[in-house]
Amino acid sequence: MSNTLNLFKSFAPKDKNAKSKGRNAVIYTRVSDSSQETNTSLESQRLRCDEFAARKGYNVIGYFGGTYESAKTDDRKQFNKMLEFVKESDVTYIIVYSYERFSRSGVSGAKIVQDLLVDYGVITLASSQELDPTTAAGQLHQNMLFMFGKMDNDMRKDKTTSGMRELLRKGYFPYNPPIGYTNLSKGRAVDHQIVVNKEGELLRKAFHWKAHENASNAEIVRRLKDLGLKTDEKRIAYVFSNPFYCGIIVSRLIPDEIIEGKHEAMVAKETFLKVNNIVAESRNHPVSHKEDDYNMPLKRFMKCGKCDTPMTGYLVQKKGLYYYKCRVKGCGTNKSAKNAHDQFKTLLSAFEIHPDIAELVGEGLHEIFQTVFQDQFENQGLLKAKITEVSECIENIEERFAIGRIERDMYNKFVSKYINEREELQKELANTAMESSNLEKSIQYVLEACHNPKETWENGTIEGRMQLQNIFFPEGIVYEAENGLVRTKRINAGIIVVPELARVLAERKKGEPINFDQFSHLVTQSGFEPETYCLEGSCSIQLSYWA
Numbered sequence: 001m002s003n004t005l006n007l008f009k010s011f012a013p014k015d016k017n018a019k020s021k022g023r024n025a026v027i028y029t030r031v032s033d034s035s036q037e038t039n040t041s042l043e044s045q046r047l048r049c050d051e052f053a054a055r056k057g058y059n060v061i062g063y064f065g066g067t068y069e070s071a072k073t074d075d076r077k078q079f080n081k082m083l084e085f086v087k088e089s090d091v092t093y094i095i096v097y098s099y100e101r102f103s104r105s106g107v108s109g110a111k112i113v114q115d116l117l118v119d120y121g122v123i124t125l126a127s128s129q130e131l132d133p134t135t136a137a138g139q140l141h142q143n144m145l146f147m148f149g150k151m152d153n154d155m156r157k158d159k160t161t162s163g164m165r166e167l168l169r170k171g172y173f174p175y176n177p178p179i180g181y182t183n184l185s186k187g188r189a190v191d192h193q194i195v196v197n198k199e200g201e202l203l204r205k206a207f208h209w210k211a212h213e214n215a216s217n218a219e220i221v222r223r224l225k226d227l228g229l230k231t232d233e234k235r236i237a238y239v240f241s242n243p244f245y246c247g248i249i250v251s252r253l254i255p256d257e258i259i260e261g262k263h264e265a266m267v268a269k270e271t272f273l274k275v276n277n278i279v280a281e282s283r284n285h286p287v288s289h290k291e292d293d294y295n296m297p298l299k300r301f302m303k304c305g306k307c308d309t310p311m312t313g314y315l316v317q318k319k320g321l322y323y324y325k326c327r328v329k330g331c332g333t334n335k336s337a338k339n340a341h342d343q344f345k346t347l348l349s350a351f352e353i354h355p356d357i358a359e360l361v362g363e364g365l366h367e368i369f370q371t372v373f374q375d376q377f378e379n380q381g382l383l384k385a386k387i388t389e390v391s392e393c394i395e396n397i398e399e400r401f402a403i404g405r406i407e408r409d410m411y412n413k414f415v416s417k418y419i420n421e422r423e424e425l426q427k428e429l430a431n432t433a434m435e436s437s438n439l440e441k442s443i444q445y446v447l448e449a450c451h452n453p454k455e456t457w458e459n460g461t462i463e464g465r466m467q468l469q470n471i472f473f474p475e476g477i478v479y480e481a482e483n484g485l486v487r488t489k490r491i492n493a494g495i496i497v498v499p500e501l502a503r504v505l506a507e508r509k510k511g512e513p514i515n516f517d518q519f520s521h522l523v524t525q526s527g528f529e530p531e532t533y534c535l536e537g538s539c540s541i542q543l544s545y546w547a
Helices: 002-006 041-056 077-088 107-120 136-169 198-213 217-226 233-241 269-281 289-295 337-349 355-372 374-402 408-430 436-449 453-459 462-472 498-507 516-524
Strands: 024-031 059-068 093-096 123-126 181-183 194-196 302-304 312-316 321-325 334-336 477-480 485-487 531-534 542-545
Touching: 024 041, 024 077, 041 059, 041 093, 059 077, 077 107, 107 123, 107 136, 194 198, 198 217, 198 233, 198 269, 217 233, 233 269, 321 337, 334 337, 337 453, 337 477, 337 485, 355 436, 355 498, 374 408, 436 462, 453 462
Parallel strands: 024 059, 024 093, 093 123, 302 477
Antiparallel strands: 181 194, 312 321, 321 334, 477 485, 531 542
């Protein structure tokens, strides 16, 4: 019978995750700042990763990183070198010290990890944050760790940006000065002494040539070269259009604000304005690419259902209408931008939380996430108990030494051992991101994202729109020309439960108890066979999801 069954083996579907059964691994280490390269951070990361690999029985066949690479973006030399290696080699595991060492780009980092697992069977593990990303709950936990890393970056950025805005409004310039200037006193921005240098004296001549002789930029570049300053027309155009040179500060951090700077002015304001009046008269005004992007925020985010290719966009000048189109030659898939945006806003509306039930939804999310991460919280409790136990051992040894019951050699031996053990436990606890405070931040993050997402997207900047799109739908959306539907295969695991939870809460009778356990499956379900349903109020859009 067994031999007969073997004849049918070729008909059985192949195991897509067969590669994940191997034991080969690579280690990736990274620091956030070039000043950290000389300390022990990289060495410590590699040591912990090596110990983790040895404990798990993995065979490390390569090391990557080992240098400064910012994780705010995933366009990193060593990082991409590592990705190419694991895709082309017999590697099953990528080991990092913590998930923020892998990426702090949020949704983007989580998608890279997911694609590696699905397409190549490569599992990304963190030595200090042990979880199983091959399970649905493990994937959710891993995704939220990436979100926390991004959120931490954003919070740091907000704090830094706030301070820089205040400096700019006081007339200080917290950046490196532009060409033609030297900062004589580096350090805090309030101590800067930004003065015109030798190059600046030549650029001052350039302003006067432009203002009083109406010299072309090409002629000015030639004259400057004769005087020993090599430049080009693009840089000269930048100089002429930057009000910093007449003592004025403008910045994207303080839009629509004009600040009198504390630095030395290179030319008088009248000269600067005269130069720019001359430039303005001869300047063409083509359609801004940023304006195009604002009118087509779904570019590259929406894919063609036929070709699975990101769609681009174009403007029909005569009609003043924007369209999305497939970039594949001969495909012919076109979609009105207005129609696509209307459908996308309807899609977002499905996740809107009515203010009357927002508090209840928050309580529901808390109960659901508590259930999903129960094992994690229990592990934290065990770690805290162990830390208390070790601390009591240290106190006991110190007391016995103080009253003379043990010798110094014995004291030093055991107190050092227990202190090291406590430090390791504290590090493990600190690296466990799913603490109650983080859980509350995550819930608040979801509630804010679902507070009128349609209006937020509709009225947001291009950057804000794209960020919202990626938060809700990490893998983008798909336009199916044959039936006119806009679909998505994946919704953020923290947000997917919201529509059903909100519906049940809105329909419940006052005082009626709610069983939140019934919603946990939405967060932890897995697979690539999407459930599909038609959005209430519009059957022109169908929403498919998997978490």
